[in-house]
Amino acid sequence: MHRAGLCQCAGVEASGLVERAPQLAALAAALDAVTAGNGGVLVLLGGEAGGGKTALVREFCRHQGPVLWGACDPLFTPRPLGPFTDIAQDSGGALHELIAAGAKPHQVAAEIARQAKGIMVLEDLHWADEATLDVLSLLGRRIGALPMLVIATYRDDELGRTHPLRRLLGEVRGSVRRLTAEPLSADAVAGLARPYGLDPHELHRATAGNPFFVTEVLAARGDDIPATIRDAVLARAARLDEAATSVVEAVSIAVPQCELHLLDALVDETAARGVERALAAGIIEVAPGGGVRFRHELARRTIEESLSPHRRRALHRTALATIPAGDATRLAHHAEAAGDAEAVQRFAPRAAEQAAAIGAHREAAAHYARALRFGNGLPPETRADLLERQSQECYLTDQTDESITALEHAIAVRRQAGDRRGEAAALSLLTRRLWCGARTEEATRRGDEAVRILEGLPPGRELALAYSNLSQLSLNDERRDETVAWARRAIDLAEALDDTGVIVHALNNIGTIELLAGERTGLDKLERSLALADRPGFEEHVGRAFIHVGWAMTRTRAYDLAGWLDRGIELCDELGLEGWRLYVQAYRARFHLDQGRWDAAADDAGFVLRSAESVPLLRILALTTIGTIRARRGDPDQWAPIEEARTLLKGQQELQYRAPVALAHAEALWLEGRNDAVDAATRDVREQAADRHAGPVVAELTRLRRLAGVDRASEPPAWDPTGCPYDEALTLTDSASEEDLRRALDGFQRLGARPAAAIATRRLRELGVRNLPRGPRPDTASNPGRLTRREGEVLTLVRQGDSNAEIAARLFLSEKTVHHHVSAILRKLGVSSRTQAISEASRRGIAT
Numbered sequence: 001m002h003r004a005g006l007c008q009c010a011g012v013e014a015s016g017l018v019e020r021a022p023q024l025a026a027l028a029a030a031l032d033a034v035t036a037g038n039g040g041v042l043v044l045l046g047g048e049a050g051g052g053k054t055a056l057v058r059e060f061c062r063h064q065g066p067v068l069w070g071a072c073d074p075l076f077t078p079r080p081l082g083p084f085t086d087i088a089q090d091s092g093g094a095l096h097e098l099i100a101a102g103a104k105p106h107q108v109a110a111e112i113a114r115q116a117k118g119i120m121v122l123e124d125l126h127w128a129d130e131a132t133l134d135v136l137s138l139l140g141r142r143i144g145a146l147p148m149l150v151i152a153t154y155r156d157d158e159l160g161r162t163h164p165l166r167r168l169l170g171e172v173r174g175s176v177r178r179l180t181a182e183p184l185s186a187d188a189v190a191g192l193a194r195p196y197g198l199d200p201h202e203l204h205r206a207t208a209g210n211p212f213f214v215t216e217v218l219a220a221r222g223d224d225i226p227a228t229i230r231d232a233v234l235a236r237a238a239r240l241d242e243a244a245t246s247v248v249e250a251v252s253i254a255v256p257q258c259e260l261h262l263l264d265a266l267v268d269e270t271a272a273r274g275v276e277r278a279l280a281a282g283i284i285e286v287a288p289g290g291g292v293r294f295r296h297e298l299a300r301r302t303i304e305e306s307l308s309p310h311r312r313r314a315l316h317r318t319a320l321a322t323i324p325a326g327d328a329t330r331l332a333h334h335a336e337a338a339g340d341a342e343a344v345q346r347f348a349p350r351a352a353e354q355a356a357a358i359g360a361h362r363e364a365a366a367h368y369a370r371a372l373r374f375g376n377g378l379p380p381e382t383r384a385d386l387l388e389r390q391s392q393e394c395y396l397t398d399q400t401d402e403s404i405t406a407l408e409h410a411i412a413v414r415r416q417a418g419d420r421r422g423e424a425a426a427l428s429l430l431t432r433r434l435w436c437g438a439r440t441e442e443a444t445r446r447g448d449e450a451v452r453i454l455e456g457l458p459p460g461r462e463l464a465l466a467y468s469n470l471s472q473l474s475l476n477d478e479r480r481d482e483t484v485a486w487a488r489r490a491i492d493l494a495e496a497l498d499d500t501g502v503i504v505h506a507l508n509n510i511g512t513i514e515l516l517a518g519e520r521t522g523l524d525k526l527e528r529s530l531a532l533a534d535r536p537g538f539e540e541h542v543g544r545a546f547i548h549v550g551w552a553m554t555r556t557r558a559y560d561l562a563g564w565l566d567r568g569i570e571l572c573d574e575l576g577l578e579g580w581r582l583y584v585q586a587y588r589a590r591f592h593l594d595q596g597r598w599d600a601a602a603d604d605a606g607f608v609l610r611s612a613e614s615v616p617l618l619r620i621l622a623l624t625t626i627g628t629i630r631a632r633r634g635d636p637d638q639w640a641p642i643e644e645a646r647t648l649l650k651g652q653q654e655l656q657y658r659a660p661v662a663l664a665h666a667e668a669l670w671l672e673g674r675n676d677a678v679d680a681a682t683r684d685v686r687e688q689a690a691d692r693h694a695g696p697v698v699a700e701l702t703r704l705r706r707l708a709g710v711d712r713a714s715e716p717p718a719w720d721p722t723g724c725p726y727d728e729a730l731t732l733t734d735s736a737s738e739e740d741l742r743r744a745l746d747g748f749q750r751l752g753a754r755p756a757a758a759i760a761t762r763r764l765r766e767l768g769v770r771n772l773p774r775g776p777r778p779d780t781a782s783n784p785g786r787l788t789r790r791e792g793e794v795l796t797l798v799r800q801g802d803s804n805a806e807i808a809a810r811l812f813l814s815e816k817t818v819h820h821h822v823s824a825i826l827r828k829l830g831v832s833s834r835t836q837a838i839s840e841a842s843r844r845g846i847a848t
Contacts, residue, residue, distance in 0.1 A: 017799075018211070018839050019188045020056050023179050025801030027060045030177055031119070031149050039175055040116065040146035042139070046156035047181030048295070049236070049282065050212025053153040056181055057121055060151075064119055071123035074239070078129035083122045084108055105131045109138035116148040125154040125165055133168050140172040156180070157295065160280025183209030191839035194603070196221060197610025206297040213298055225298055225305075233283075233302040240281055243274030247292075251284055252303035253315045255333065257293035265322045266315055313338055328354060329367075336370055344374040349386065356393060357536065359576035365393035365402075380417040384410045388426060395433055396540060398579035400614035404433045421462055424453035428466040435476060436579070438616040438652060444473055461502060464493040468506040475509045477654050478692040483513045504532045504541045508548060515552035517693060522552070523561070543572050543580030550587030551656065554594070556696050559723060562591055579615060582608050586621035596725040596751055598629045600830050605629075616648045620657060623648075624664035631668035632726065634754040642668055658685050659697045666704045671755040678708035706734055726751055733760055738767055745772065787828060787846065794821040795846070799838050 017024070023045075030041040047053045061067045068091060070083025079085060081099055088096040095111050103111075112120075112135070122136065139150060159166050184192075189209055190200035196218050207213035213229055220226040237248060250266035251258045264272065275292065278284050283303075287293040294300035304312065316337035323330050328350040335343035352367035368390035375383055387410035394403035407430050414422040428450035434443035447470050454463040471486035487506040494502035507529040514522025526545050533541035546568025553561045565588040572581035589604035608622040623645040630638035645661045652658065662685040669677045682701045689697035699717035706712055707730070716734060721727035729747030732740040733756065741764045748757035761772055787795065790811075797807045804818045811818070826832060829840045 017052070017056060017059050018192065018842065019184055019835055020052070020059070020181070021799065021801040021835065021838060023056055023181065023801075024060055026177065026179055027057075027149075027151070028801065031064070034147060034149045037147075040143040040148040040150065042143045042172065042176045043149065043151045043179060044169065044172075044176065045151060045153045045179045045181065047153075048157040048183070048210065049155050050210045050232070051155075051181040051183065052211035053181045054123065055211070057123075057151055057153065061119060061121065066118065068118070068120040069123075070121070072125060072127035072129075072132065074124075074127050074235075078127055078132075080129050081105075081108060081131050081135065082127075082129065083132060084112070084135060087120070105134035106138060109135045109142075112139060113142055113146055116146040119149045119151065122150065122152045125152050126158045126163070128165065130164060133164055137168050137171065140168075140176065141174070144175040155282060157282030157285075158280065160276070163280070184211055184214060185209065187836065188839055189214055191836070191843055192218060194607065195610075195843060197607075208296050210296055213296060217298070225302055229298055230302050233299045234306060236281065236283060237303060240283075241274065241277060243271045244277040244281065245274070246271035247274045247278045248283055248303055249307055249311070250315060251278075251292055251294065252300050252307070253312065253334075253337070254293075254319060255300070255330065257287040257291045259291040262319060262322050263292065265318055329363075332367060332370060336374070341374040345371060345378070348374075349389075352389065352393070359539070359574060361393045361396040361576040362399075362578065365390055365397060365399065368393060380413050381419070384413040384417070384419075384422065384426075387413065388429070391429070391433065395436070396543075396577055396579065398582065398611075398613045398615060398618075400433060400437045400579075404430070404437055407433060420453055421457055421460070424450045424457075424466070425462040427453070428462065428469050431469045431473060435473065436615050436617075438648075440473075440476070440652065440654065447473055459493060461494070461497050461499045464490050464497060464499055464502040465505070467493065468502050468509065471506055471509040475513050476656065478513070478516065478656070478694065480513050480517070480693070483509055500532055500535075501538065501541070504529050504538060505544075507532070508541065508544050512548040512552060515549070515558075516555055518556050518558070518695070523549070539575040539577060540580075542575060543568075543577040543583075546571065547580055547583040547587075550584050550591075554587050554590040555694070557594065557720075557724065559591060559595070565591060578611075579618075582612055582615075582618050583621075586618055586625075589622065589625045593625055593628060594724040594727065597830070598633070598751070599828070601625055602629050603830065616652075617657060620645045620648050620660060624660040628664045628667060631664070631671050632751070632753045632756065634671075638668055655685070655688055655692050655694060655697065659689060659694070662686075663697075663700055663704070666701065666708070670704060670708045671759070675708035675710070678705060679710045682710075703731070703734065726753060726756075729753070729760075730756065733763070736767075738764065738769055741767070742769075749773065787825060791821050791825050791828075792846075794818060795825055795837065795841060798822065798825070798834050799841075 027043065030043055034040055045053055045057065068087045070086035072082045073079055084095070085099055088099045093115075095108070095115065098107055098111055122132075125133070125136070128136075136150075136152060139146070143150060154165060184204075186200070186204045186209070189204040189207070192214060193200040193203050198218070198221075203214065203217060207217065212232075216226040216228050237245065240248060246267050247263070250263060250271075254262060254266075258266070263275070279286065279292070283294065283299060284292045285295050294303075307315070316334045317340070320331060320334040320338050320340060320343060323334065325331070328347045332344060332347040332351040335347055348367045348371035352364040352371070355361070355364040355367060368386055372383070372386055372390065375386060378386070387406045391403045391406035391410065394400070394406060407426055411423055411426045411430065414426060427446050431443040431447040431450070434440070434446060447466065450466045451463070451470065454460075454466050457463075467486050468490035471483050471490060474482035474486060487509045490502055490506040494500075494506070507525050511522040511525030511529060515526065516522075526549060530542060530545040532538075533545070546564055549561055549564045550568065553559065553564070565584055568584040569581055569588065572578075572584060585604050586608045589601045589608065592598070592601035592604060602625075605622040605625040608618055609626070612618040612622070623641040627638055627640075627642035627645065629635075630641070642661075642664050646665065649657060649661055662682050666678050666681045669675070669681060682705055686698055686701040686705075689701065695718075699719045702711065702714070702717040703719060706714070706716065719727075719731060721731050725747055729744040729751075732744035732747070735741060735744075741760050745757055745760040745764065748754075748760055764772060793811060794807055797810060802810070804815050804822065807813070808815045808818045822834070826834075826837055829837050829844075831837050831840050
C-alpha cells in the first residue's frame, strides 16, 4: 500500500535522489545479508518531517520484487495495528483473518514471522498505536532468525522524551541497523536551485535543507510560501494543545530566535508550560546558546501569517519593549510590525549601517526602504540622505531600477531645498546607475549637468568625483583620450583634497583603458587602485577592479590573468556585491568558452541569466555565450538567445554591447552556411572597433568574414589562438593545407563542434581527401553530459551507491578501468565528487 504524505518528496524523487547514495547502499547491503541466508534485518530510518524518507524507501523498493507496505495515520486516536491492517488487506490470507478477528499483538507477530520473506515497510511509526509498537518490538527481538528485511520509518523530530516509540528504539538489539535521512547540504540545495535562478543560500537558510520544503519552493519558483507547505505546517500545528499553541505563536514573531526572557514576556506562566510539548512536536527546537526557534524559516512565517492582526501587533509591541536597545536589526523589524514610526526611524537606519558594514547590502537597502516608509515628516536633508543611501545599496545588489528611482527622488528633494551642491553630487552619481540601466545618453547628459553646476561652486570632492564619473562614461565608450583626460583632472583635484576614493576610481579608469589596449601598465594601475580600496566603504571599487580585469582579459585573451576571476567572485560574494559578482561570472563564462570548457561556460552564463535583474549588458554577455555554445554544438535552439541579445541592443552604441552580439551572430550564420548575411552582421561593428583601436575585436570579426568568403583578398588577421582550442581549429580552417584541415577537424571533433567539423570535412573532401575520421558516436553526442554508453552504465551504479569494486564486479571490468570511467564522468560533469555527480546528472536530465 503506497501512500503519499508530508514525507513524500516527489520533486527530488522524479529527478533522482540527491545525497541519498549512502542510505541506498546501506539498504542494499541489508537486503543482501537477508538473501544470503544470514537472517533478517530491521532498519530503523529516522528523519524530520519532509526529510524524504518515503522517497528514499520507494526508490530502493522500486528495484525489488513485491513489498509489504503499511503506514500509521496522523489520527488523534490511532488505528489499532494500522500498518499491519494495511498489509493484511493487501496480502489477505491468515493475517487478514487474524486481524479481522481482533488478534492480540503477539498473535500478529507470530503470523508475520511464520510468513516472513522479502521486504516489509512500516511508515510513520511516530503515529503508531501501542499494539503496533508491541508487534514491532516482538519482531525486532526475533528478526535475526527471520528471512525478512523490515524497514521502519519515523520522524525523529516528533519524539519527545516520553514518546512510546523512544522506548522501543532504546530496547531493540541484534540485527538492527539505524539510518537517518539527513537534510540536504548547502551544495545539494545549490545544485537543485541552479536551474530556477533562486538564491541557493537563502533557499537553504529558509528550508534548512528539508527536501520537501526545497522542492515545493522550487516548484512554486520561490513565490511566497507554497500552499502545500502552508497546509502541512498548519496541519501539524493544529495537533498542539492550547498552551503549546501559544508558545509556537509567540516564537513565530521572534527572529532569528526567541530567548527565554523574551518568551517569558510574550506568554503567561500557564502557556509557558507548553514549551516542552511544542518542542516534542518538532515544530520548534532549542536554539544554540539558549532559547527556542523554528526549525524552518518557512514554517515560522506560516505560523506568523496565520495570527490575527491584533495578536500579531501585540506580540511585536511586547518584543519591541523587551529586546535590548543595541540589537537594531531586530528592533527595526518589531518596530515596523508594531506600527511604531518613531522606533522605526530610530532603529532602521542604524540597522542598515550595520548590515552594510558586513556586506549585507540587500538587507541594508531593505532597512533604508523601511525607514523611508515611515519618514514622511523627516527634514529634507535627512530624507535625501536616506534616499541616497538606499540608492547605493540597491546599486550594489543589481536593483538598478530601484536605485535610479531613489536617487531621482533625492535629487528632487535637494533641488526643492535649494541644496545645489548636494543636487549636483547626486546627479553625478546618477550617471553610474543610468549607465547600468542601459540609459547611456541620459547618463552623459546628467554627468555634464553635474559638472556645470559644480564648476560654478567652490571646488570640492563632489567636482573631483564628477570628473571621474565622466571619465568612466568615456571608458565605457572606449574613448581613450577622453577617459585619461577626465581622470587626470579628477586625480589632480582629489590629491589636493586628499580624497582617496576619487583617486581609486580614476586610477581604475586609466588602468582599464590601457589594459583593453593590451598594455600591462594598466594592470599596475588597477592593482594600485585595488590596494587603495582595501578599507571600509570602498567595496564598490574592489568590485570594479575585478570586473574590468575580466572585461580586458576576455577582450585580449590575456588568460594568464584568469586567477582574477575566481578571486573576484569570491571577494564579491564576501562583500555582498551581487551585481559585480555577476559581471565577473559572465566574463568567467567567456573564459571557459574560449578554453573549450563549454559545459562550465553554459553553467556560469546560465547562472547570470537567472540572477541578473536589471542590467542589459549582463544579459547580453550571458546570452551570447550560450548562443555561441549552442551554435558550435549544432543545437536546434541556438537562435533564441542570440535574437534576444540582438533585441537588447536597441539604442546601444557602445562597442562592449555590440561586439559580443556581432561575433555570436556572425559565427552562427557562418556555421549554418548563411555566408551572404555575415557582411551585414559585422561591417559596422568592425569599423567601430577599428575606430576604438580594439584590435582583438577587429581580428575576430575579420577572421569570420574571411571564413564566410567576405574580404578574402585581405590579409589574414594577426591572431594568436594558443590555449583556445576552438579558435586554434577555426584558424586552421582558413587554410588550404590538408594537414591544417585535418588538425582542425580533430580539434572540432574533440570539442563536439559538429557544424564546424562538417565544414572542415567538406573542405578536405574538396581537396580529394577520403577515409576521414568519424566523430563521436550518436549516443555520446546526444547525451547532455557527453557521456559514453559505458560511462552512463557506471553512473547508474554510482547513483545506487556502489563502490568501484562493486561496479567492476557487476560490469566485468577491472577496478582500474572503473576508476578511469568515474574520473571521466566527474570531469565531463565539471564536479569533484560522486555526490555532486549524482546531483549534476539529475539537474541536466541525464538518463541512465
